[in-house]
Amino acid sequence: MMTQNNENIMNSEEIQVAAFEIILNSGNARTTIHQAFAGMRKSEFDEAEQLLTEANEEILQAHKSQTALLKDYANGKKIETEIIMVHAQDHLMTTMTLLEVAQEMNYLYQQSAQNSKK
Numbered sequence: 001m002m003t004q005n006n007e008n009i010m011n012s013e014e015i016q017v018a019a020f021e022i023i024l025n026s027g028n029a030r031t032t033i034h035q036a037f038a039g040m041r042k043s044e045f046d047e048a049e050q051l052l053t054e055a056n057e058e059i060l061q062a063h064k065s066q067t068a069l070l071k072d073y074a075n076g077k078k079i080e081t082e083i084i085m086v087h088a089q090d091h092l093m094t095t096m097t098l099l100e101v102a103q104e105m106n107y108l109y110q111q112s113a114q115n116s117k118k
Contacts, residue, residue, distance in 0.1 A: 010072060010079045018065050019088035023060035026088075028054040033095070033102045038095040040102075040109045048106050055099055062092050 032055040039048035066089070073079050 003048050015082050019084040021065040022062045022088035025058045026092040029058035030095045033098050043111050
């Protein structure tokens with residue numbers, strides 16, 4: 001029977017740190033997206049676009065944490081599933097979807113504003 005080296009097992013603390021990095025960055029992105037929605041409602045489209053760009057940067061930071069985990073896993077590191085990581089992944093994916101919806105809504109708000117001027 002082969003024994004595993006502790007270096008090949010991600011401990012609970014490491015998993016939690018990675019999860020909280022994902023939650024922090026995706027939470028920041030989510031907050032920024034909601035600020036962009038407020039800008040859209042006031043027809044401040046340039047500001048909304050800037051906020052969506054900032055939100056995307058936060059999502060990229062969260063994605064880097066996620067990618068590091070996947071890289072460790074691909075390199076043979078055992079990563080136990082913890083509920084906090086499931087929550088983090090859910091948080092990131094819903095925020096990524098919200099960003100896509102917000103980008104489309106910004107476009108639609110702009111189209112609506114242009115059509116109402118005609």
